[in-house]
Amino acid sequence: xNVDVLIELVKSDLKSKYKNAFLGFLWIIFEPLxxxxxxxxVFNRFIRFDMPYYPLYLLSGITVWRIFVNSTTGSLTSLQxxxxxxxxVRIKRILLPLSSVCSSVLTGIFEIVIYVLFFAIIKKSIxxxxxxxxxxxxVYSLCLAGISFILSIVYIYIRDIKPAWDVFVQALFxxxxxxxxxxxxxxxxxxxxxxxxxxxxxxxxQNILYKGIMPDITVxxxxxxxxxxxxxxxxxxxxxLENGMVKRI
Amino acid sequence: MRKRVIEANNIVLNYHIPCGxxxxxKLTAVNNISxxxxxxxxxxxxxxxxxxxxxxxSLISGILKPxxxxxxxxxxxxxxLGLGIGFNPELSGxxxxxxxxxxxxxxxxxxxxxxxxxVEFSELKKFMHLKIKEYSSGMxxxxxxxxxxxxxxxxLIIDEVLAVGDYAFQQKCLNKIVxxxxxxxxxxxxxxxxxxxxxxxxxxxxxxxxxxxxxGEPETVVNKFMNMRKEMPIxxxxxRGSGQIIYTxxxxxxxxxxxxxxxxxxxILKYTNNSKIEKAIPGFALxxxxxxxxxxxxxxxxxxxxxxxxxxxEIRIKIPMGxxxxxxYYISLGMYxxxxxxxxxxxxxxxxxxxxxEIRDYSGPIKSNIEWETK
Numbered sequence: 001x002n003v004d005v006l007i008e009l010v011k012s013d014l015k016s017k018y019k020n021a022f023l024g025f026l027w028i029i030f031e032p033l034x035x036x037x038x039x040x041x042v043f044n045r046f047i048r049f050d051m052p053y054y055p056l057y058l059l060s061g062i063t064v065w066r067i068f069v070n071s072t073t074g075s076l077t078s079l080q081x082x083x084x085x086x087x088x089v090r091i092k093r094i095l096l097p098l099s100s101v102c103s104s105v106l107t108g109i110f111e112i113v114i115y116v117l118f119f120a121i122i123k124k125s126i127x128x129x130x131x132x133x134x135x136x137x138x139v140y141s142l143c144l145a146g147i148s149f150i151l152s153i154v155y156i157y158i159r160d161i162k163p164a165w166d167v168f169v170q171a172l173f174x175x176x177x178x179x180x181x182x183x184x185x186x187x188x189x190x191x192x193x194x195x196x197x198x199x200x201x202x203x204x205x206q207n208i209l210y211k212g213i214m215p216d217i218t219v220x221x222x223x224x225x226x227x228x229x230x231x232x233x234x235x236x237x238x239x240x241l242e243n244g245m246v247k248r249i
Numbered sequence: 250m251r252k253r254v255i256e257a258n259n260i261v262l263n264y265h266i267p268c269g270x271x272x273x274x275k276l277t278a279v280n281n282i283s284x285x286x287x288x289x290x291x292x293x294x295x296x297x298x299x300x301x302x303x304x305x306x307s308l309i310s311g312i313l314k315p316x317x318x319x320x321x322x323x324x325x326x327x328x329x330l331g332l333g334i335g336f337n338p339e340l341s342g343x344x345x346x347x348x349x350x351x352x353x354x355x356x357x358x359x360x361x362x363x364x365x366x367x368v369e370f371s372e373l374k375k376f377m378h379l380k381i382k383e384y385s386s387g388m389x390x391x392x393x394x395x396x397x398x399x400x401x402x403x404x405l406i407i408d409e410v411l412a413v414g415d416y417a418f419q420q421k422c423l424n425k426i427v428x429x430x431x432x433x434x435x436x437x438x439x440x441x442x443x444x445x446x447x448x449x450x451x452x453x454x455x456x457x458x459x460x461x462x463x464x465g466e467p468e469t470v471v472n473k474f475m476n477m478r479k480e481m482p483i484x485x486x487x488x489r490g491s492g493q494i495i496y497t498x499x500x501x502x503x504x505x506x507x508x509x510x511x512x513x514x515x516x517i518l519k520y521t522n523n524s525k526i527e528k529a530i531p532g533f534a535l536x537x538x539x540x541x542x543x544x545x546x547x548x549x550x551x552x553x554x555x556x557x558x559x560x561x562x563e564i565r566i567k568i569p570m571g572x573x574x575x576x577x578y579y580i581s582l583g584m585y586x587x588x589x590x591x592x593x594x595x596x597x598x599x600x601x602x603x604x605x606x607e608i609r610d611y612s613g614p615i616k617s618n619i620e621w622e623t624k
Contacts, residue, residue, distance in 0.1 A: 004351045004356055004357045005351045005352060007351075007357075008347055008348045008351045008352070008357075009348075011344075011348075012337045012340060012344070012348050015337075015339065015340060015344070016337055016339035016340065019339065020339060082335070084331065084334045084335065085334060085335050085352065086312075087307070087312065087330075088312070088328065088330035088331045088334045089312075089328065089330075089334050089335065089352055089353065090310060090311055090312060090326070090327075090328065090354065091352055243313075243314045246312065246313055246314075247264055247265070247313070
């Protein structure tokens with residue numbers, strides 16, 4: 001039954017976002033492509049990174065990055081936006097941030113499919129390793145859900161985290177290998193650089209989607225454990241703060 | 250032995266209202282309340298605004314958790330604390346039935362099964378493909394109620410939701426509720442309509458400032474509440490206008506403020522004309538204690554003439570009180586210009602008075618002089 005609610009919430013979210021736009025669901029294709037185009041024009045002209053198929057590199061990074069940004073910023077205000085659902089209906093409240101994450105991940109899946117089509121057109125081949133995206137995306141989603149549970153409920157207590165998170169996300173963009181290659185980071189800083197979980201996920205996805213190779217197995221296992229821990233902490237914190245949240249919202 | 254479906258034991262709920270940076274102020278919304286509700290019973294909760302009624306319903310629904318005490322509920326509970334909560338205005342009526350239905354706890358399959366019943370009950374068949382944002386507020390509520398009522402609850406929690414929507418649909422909803430009651434569903438009801446309360450409830454609880462004051466037979470509790478309403482502080486007098494004519498003295502003859510329901514009261518208003526105004530319209534408005542406007546007569550509408558005020562003058566208005574039910578009432582006074590748009594003087598809540606007698610009709614302030622003949 002909770003699954004039914006989740007499905008309806010995600011459907012409602014996606015439909016209201018795209019249904020009324022003149023181009024409708026086509027925006028799922030245009031949005032990442034246009035952002036890719038801007039970055040490509042900027043960086044190919046001013047700072048040249050010597051990378052083969054640079055547009056593909058950009059697009060793979062942007063797609064994964066967008067899943068992170070959309071799901072966290074969307075879920076941050078999800079309880080506040082649905083105040084009435086929290087206060088007047090018996091609904092599992094954790095479904096509200098979760099549905100935000102689900103619709104962002106779902107949009108992301110479409111974007112990845114577009115990417116693969118793009119890849120096939122440019123390189124005239126695809127890799128069987130692409131299939132690894134599915135389990136890796138699942139692990140990524142677990143992590144995002146955990147972060148989203150924490151953000152959504154803490155937001156009700158501390159409203160400052162919304163502007164703070166917006167700034168933080170802007171900064172984080174430059175700390176992820178999206179428009180520059182990882183090799184640009186000096187070796188002595190790489191350990192610190194990889195403390196950023198979003199960067200680790202992006203590198204993993206780039207290995208699969210851009211290079212067509214399987215990521216390092218220890219990276220996979222570490223990400224899995226990391227995500228499960230974040231997810232569990234998220235649920236526990238949400239449950240712990242839930243009753244107080246209802247009185248504060 | 251009747252089955253107990255709700256047991257509330259010594260429940261307490263505090264809110265911590267932030268004031269200043271790290272300080273909070275404690276506000277006890279529900280203070281040590283215990284009661285029981287039995288299967289098939291309709292229990293109403295009454296009280297002033299802010300007395301804790303909605304908080305109480307939220308606690309029973311499980312939306313809020315009590316700080317102290319316990320609540321046990323046996324059976325499927327569906328709160329109607331607002332209709333159409335979670336409707337997405339960008340989606341069609343049909344899509345919203347599924348969205349709202351699952352939110353109210355129905356599995357998708359079940360919604361498909363009862364979908365036609367829902368549409369039929371709402372009388373909105375022609376509009377199901379329209380976006381909800383195109384709906385009128387009445388249609389919105391109708392769809393909301395229709396979905397909610399098809400969730401087959403054992404316990405229904407209704408908070409003032411019937412106050413909206415058109416009259417015919419309200420009656421339809423009431424009929425449905427009565428029917429559910431006879432199917433031994435339990436109903437918890439909050440309303441400001443004392444007529445509905447006395448008509449349908451089996452038992453009434455009166456809350457005030459978070460405490461349970463009285464519990465018992467509908468009429469006893471409602472009467473107690475009506476008496477409490479009489480003792481409510483009088484709203485502050487609020488005066489506006491250009492001041493070209495002002496009321497200098499106003500009140501009932503001999504300063505009376507209590508009348509029997511068959512008396513005729515005499516309202517005496519003295520005025521001073523400060524700037525040689527030649528035509529003016531005096532009038533007054535009568536309000537019930539809930540702020541409902543009952544009547545607002547003025548000289549022009551009643552007698553087709555203006556007041557030609559001298560320097561000082563007096564207006565006497567005879568009011569036969571026979572049309573009012575016992576209760577507390579307020580009078581606002583007005584002295585308007587000849588267009589009846591701009592006030593020379595307007596005094597909100599200038600006079601208050603009480604009608605005494607036996608209450609025979611709880612539904613509103615008007616007592617009609619109907620005659621009965623039965624065979």
